Amino acid sequence: xxxxxxxxxIGMIPIIFLISVVVFTLAKLMPGDALSxxxxxxxxxxxxxxEMREQMGLNDxxxxxxxxxxxxxxxxxxxxxxxxxxxxxxxxxDRLPNTIILGISALLIxxxxxxxxxxxxxxxxxxxGDYLISAFNYLALAIPSFVAALVAIYVxxxxxxxxxxxGSIGSGVEAGTLEYYLSKAKHTVLPxxxxxxxxxxxxxxFLRNDMIESSRKDYVRTARAKGTKESAIYNKHILRNSIIPxxxxxxxxxxxxxxxxIITETIFTYPGIGYLFVESVNSRDYSVMMAIAMMxxxxxxxxxxxxxxxYGLVDPRIRLS
Amino acid sequence: MKKSAFWLLSLLLVMSVxxxxxxxxxxxxxxxxxxKDDGKxxxxxxxxxxxxxxxxxxxxxxLSFAYYEGEDDVNALQFMHEGLLKVNDELISEPxxxxxxxxEDKTKLTFKLKQGVKWxxxxxxxxxxxxYAWYLIADPTYEGARFANxxxxxxxxxxxxxxxxxxxxxxxxxxxxxxxxxxxPSVNLLENIWIYPEPKHYYGxxxxxxLPDADQIRKAPIGVGPFKVKNIVPGEMVEFERFDDYWxxxxxxxxxxxKIIDGSLAQGLVQNGEIDVIEAPKxxxxxxxxxxxxxxxxxxxxxxxxxxxxxxxxxxxxGVVVSDNKKFQNKSLRHAMAHAIDRQxxxxxxxxxxxxxxxxPFPSVSWAKIDxxxxxxxxxxxxxxxxxLDEAGYVDKDGDGFREDPEGKPFTINFxxxxxxxxxxxxxxxxxxxxxxxxxxxxxxxxxxxxxxxxYDTIEADDPSVETFMGAWxxxxxxxxAGIWLSTDKWNMWRWYxxxxxxxxxxxxxxxxxxSKDVTEHRQEVYNEWQKLVNEELPIIFFxxxxxxxxxxxxxxxxxxxxxxxxxxxxxxxxx
Numbered sequence: 001x002x003x004x005x006x007x008x009x010i011g012m013i014p015i016i017f018l019i020s021v022v023v024f025t026l027a028k029l030m031p032g033d034a035l036s037x038x039x040x041x042x043x044x045x046x047x048x049x050x051e052m053r054e055q056m057g058l059n060d061x062x063x064x065x066x067x068x069x070x071x072x073x074x075x076x077x078x079x080x081x082x083x084x085x086x087x088x089x090x091x092x093x094d095r096l097p098n099t100i101i102l103g104i105s106a107l108l109i110x111x112x113x114x115x116x117x118x119x120x121x122x123x124x125x126x127x128x129g130d131y132l133i134s135a136f137n138y139l140a141l142a143i144p145s146f147v148a149a150l151v152a153i154y155v156x157x158x159x160x161x162x163x164x165x166x167g168s169i170g171s172g173v174e175a176g177t178l179e180y181y182l183s184k185a186k187h188t189v190l191p192x193x194x195x196x197x198x199x200x201x202x203x204x205x206f207l208r209n210d211m212i213e214s215s216r217k218d219y220v221r222t223a224r225a226k227g228t229k230e231s232a233i234y235n236k237h238i239l240r241n242s243i244i245p246x247x248x249x250x251x252x253x254x255x256x257x258x259x260x261x262i263i264t265e266t267i268f269t270y271p272g273i274g275y276l277f278v279e280s281v282n283s284r285d286y287s288v289m290m291a292i293a294m295m296x297x298x299x300x301x302x303x304x305x306x307x308x309x310x311y312g313l314v315d316p317r318i319r320l321s
Numbered sequence: 322m323k324k325s326a327f328w329l330l331s332l333l334l335v336m337s338v339x340x341x342x343x344x345x346x347x348x349x350x351x352x353x354x355x356x357k358d359d360g361k362x363x364x365x366x367x368x369x370x371x372x373x374x375x376x377x378x379x380x381x382x383x384l385s386f387a388y389y390e391g392e393d394d395v396n397a398l399q400f401m402h403e404g405l406l407k408v409n410d411e412l413i414s415e416p417x418x419x420x421x422x423x424x425e426d427k428t429k430l431t432f433k434l435k436q437g438v439k440w441x442x443x444x445x446x447x448x449x450x451x452x453y454a455w456y457l458i459a460d461p462t463y464e465g466a467r468f469a470n471x472x473x474x475x476x477x478x479x480x481x482x483x484x485x486x487x488x489x490x491x492x493x494x495x496x497x498x499x500x501x502x503x504x505x506p507s508v509n510l511l512e513n514i515w516i517y518p519e520p521k522h523y524y525g526x527x528x529x530x531x532l533p534d535a536d537q538i539r540k541a542p543i544g545v546g547p548f549k550v551k552n553i554v555p556g557e558m559v560e561f562e563r564f565d566d567y568w569x570x571x572x573x574x575x576x577x578x579x580k581i582i583d584g585s586l587a588q589g590l591v592q593n594g595e596i597d598v599i600e601a602p603k604x605x606x607x608x609x610x611x612x613x614x615x616x617x618x619x620x621x622x623x624x625x626x627x628x629x630x631x632x633x634x635x636x637x638x639x640g641v642v643v644s645d646n647k648k649f650q651n652k653s654l655r656h657a658m659a660h661a662i663d664r665q666x667x668x669x670x671x672x673x674x675x676x677x678x679x680x681x682p683f684p685s686v687s688w689a690k691i692d693x694x695x696x697x698x699x700x701x702x703x704x705x706x707x708x709x710l711d712e713a714g715y716v717d718k719d720g721d722g723f724r725e726d727p728e729g730k731p732f733t734i735n736f737x738x739x740x741x742x743x744x745x746x747x748x749x750x751x752x753x754x755x756x757x758x759x760x761x762x763x764x765x766x767x768x769x770x771x772x773x774x775x776x777y778d779t780i781e782a783d784d785p786s787v788e789t790f791m792g793a794w795x796x797x798x799x800x801x802x803a804g805i806w807l808s809t810d811k812w813n814m815w816r817w818y819x820x821x822x823x824x825x826x827x828x829x830x831x832x833x834x835x836x837s838k839d840v841t842e843h844r845q846e847v848y849n850e851w852q853k854l855v856n857e858e859l860p861i862i863f864f865x866x867x868x869x870x871x872x873x874x875x876x877x878x879x880x881x882x883x884x885x886x887x888x889x890x891x892x893x894x895x896x897x
Contacts, residue, residue: 032774045804046811048466055464084381085388085464085533094555150585158589165586165595167557171371171578267583271379271556279379284774 099272109196114203122211251307402544427506
């Protein structure tokens with residue numbers, strides 16, 4: 001297995017390289033740069049813009065710019081953000097904790113709901129409850145996340161006033177106090193629910209279908225024949241087998257976890273990676289944009305590897321070689 | 322069959338539950354609103370309290386006037402720092418932290434600082450802090466955009482180029498007096514020179530290049546303003562608390578919170594009181610204005626939008642525009658295209674009436690704006706437009722419904738506008754249809770709108786497909802049109818070359834020959850002449866001047882709204 005992992009990791013290198021070329025080319029193909037937004041007689045003049053373009057090397061040939069960028073990246077230096085005037089890694093480091101908190105909360109909500117709904121649907125397949133659950137799942141899948149976010153904010157934050165509508169922390173709380181953590185939780189709960197509850201469809205249906213399939217298997221018939229209680233059959237024997245595919249999905253979620261939710265974070269003004277990404281695309285802050293894109297690429301590749309490894313771990317029938 | 326009926330039923334069930342939940346929420350909102358508007362109209366000033374100032378773009382956190390770049394950061398800076406001078410209601414600079422004196426030959430400016438102005442860390446503001454700010458900006462490693470504001474100081478250019486190790490024109494006389502010598506006299510020196518001191522003692526030895534990333538600016542910035550920074554949550558919120566040693570006396574509020582929100586939530590957040598003061602998104606203004614807890618304020622802004630004709634290209638080598646495009650040289654054509662557009666209907670339809678048509682590049686708040694009776698108002702008159710076109714020889718010869726040019730060749734007009742707002746597409750169609758109705762074959766360049774970056778890239782590169790485009794400019798308080806209108810300006814986007822115009826613009830920043838004449842009066846005369854020229858020549862169709870809508874919660878008093886935003890922060894208070 002170790003050998004397999006190493007082989008996979010080495011295999012990633014050319015893929016990462018190719019993706020870096022694509023990411024860089026696409027970024028440079030976008031019209032404008034970080035200085036286009038500075039066209040404003042109040043704040044700057046054309047000489048300044050020219051001077052900065054020259055200084056940042058934006059006038060160099062694209063391959064030269066690519067080599068300069070890549071040689072930094074190999075050494076772990078993603079450069080400075082022009083817009084924020086800070087090293088990109090610091091900037092991402094600042095936003096990452098918010099995104100991870102939101103990502104984990106959302107994932108927990110998804111798993112919990114999907115587990116409960118999938119278990120019910122699998123056991124009582126083709127019942128009214130099952131249909132209601134499918135209806136909910138597909139509806140949630142179909143509603144665009146910005147609509148869901150706006151409706152949730154309107155109902156729970158603005159009309160009912162249960163939770164704040166935006167931000168990741170309230171004003172007037174001191175870091176490290178209990179109040180601080182409560183405020184943080186209060187600010188995270190609504191975006192987490194919007195993110196988590198709307199994404200249950202895949203997991204629920206996976207679990208449901210696997211349970212239905214398992215319930216027709218020989219070992220289940222044997223258990224029934226032995227007179228094992230129905231609830232024990234489902235909760236012990238079937239569920240345990242059917243959870244396996246769900247667990248492996250965890251690997252694919254890693255990239256999502258760090259990538260943040262672009263639309264949800266933006267609407268909730270939740271300062272995470274997704275928000276930063278949108279912001280930097282809009283302001284053509286190349287270094288930030290490319291660093292996030294590269295980070296997500298690598299995490300997706302690692303996530304796939306983890307998914308494969310997990311599969312081998314939980315399912316003894318699969319051998320990695 | 323039975324199954325699918327089940328499906329439908331369950332779907333309906335789910336939907337009805339969903340809808341019921343929504344309408345329930347709506348009712349709740351109505352009942353909640355009523356008790357809120359009791360006893361708000363006549364209130365008393367209450368000491369203390371906190372006000373939340375909202376903004377819809379994340380801030381970068383470069384909290385220093387010398388280095389910030391966007392409105393997002395200056396919105397936070399305005400609460401914590403001030404300049405030696407400030408702009409009054411007539412948009413003219415007047416003393417704030419310092420008095421000033423200009424020498425007889427107008428080349429030496431002396432600032433006399435008020436005594437006892439304190440930085441937030443308790444140190445006193447001295448002349449050295451101002452000197453330090455000029456040195457930071459003129460530093461060879463400085464990467465900000467403010468050098469133009471110190472370039473007029475004698476020796477600043479040499480210092481920037483590394484040819485001198487001191488700026489010759491700056492002299493600190495004593496702790497409260499500083500003298501600046503400028504390279505040449507200028508009428509708008511006070512408006513152009515950099516006036517924001519930086520805390521020298523606080524920044525220490527950090528180089529000008531590294532400052533924007535230093536904790537002294539990022540995490541714990543200081544100023545001399547009425548509020549000091551208590552806490553910064555990057556990109557999300559800045560909390561301020563009252564600075565008790567503020568030179569005009571402590572502010573009435575305990576604190577201010579500067580909070581970033583998503584623009585789409587503005588109405589809701591103003592309604593439930595999470596945001597007290599905000600420049601409202603224009604598309605929500607109708608609804609926000611009607612809220613019970615809001616004082617709506619509409620302020621004329623220092624900005625205008627225009628539709629430009631493309632006159633030619635920018636000669637980079639010579640550094641001058643060349644008006645070599647023949648297409649729009651006919652003045653009647655330009656006039657007709659202006660008369661064809663109902664600008665008031667456009668403003669009412671797309672901006673909730675937030676705007677006014679204008680006919681010169683000076684918005685009405687500017688002191689230099691010419692009286693409307695002296696210029697052509699270009700009122701909406703499609704018949705007149707058609708007549709002008711007929712007379713100029715633009716007539717439909719082949720019967721396809723569109724006019725041909727005087728030589729009888731097909732005449733089409735490409736139009737460019739920026740995408741982005743929900744109504745962008747409709748706005749562009751409005752303009753196109755207005756022109757089509759008088760028989761001009763106008764269409765979107767390339768069939769679609771362009772995003773901000775592509776738009777400016779295409780126009781700056783003098784792409785041959787660009788023929789007319791809609792843009793906007795924000796202006797400074799001084800009316801000097803240089804920077805946009807001179808034939809040598811890169812931002813003369815429409816590439817209009819006119820010697821008379823150049824001459825007048827340059828004359829507008831000179832002192833009157835007759836020394837006894839008032840400078841402002843002299844400039845007014847020159848600018849009136851210039852405005853008449855551009856109004857008649859119409860190198861661009863002046864479209865509308867903007868009006869900024871501000872929503873201010875009724876519980877907050879003392880908020881002064883200016884063409885540049887809000888002001889007089891130390892007087893803000895809670896009304897109970």
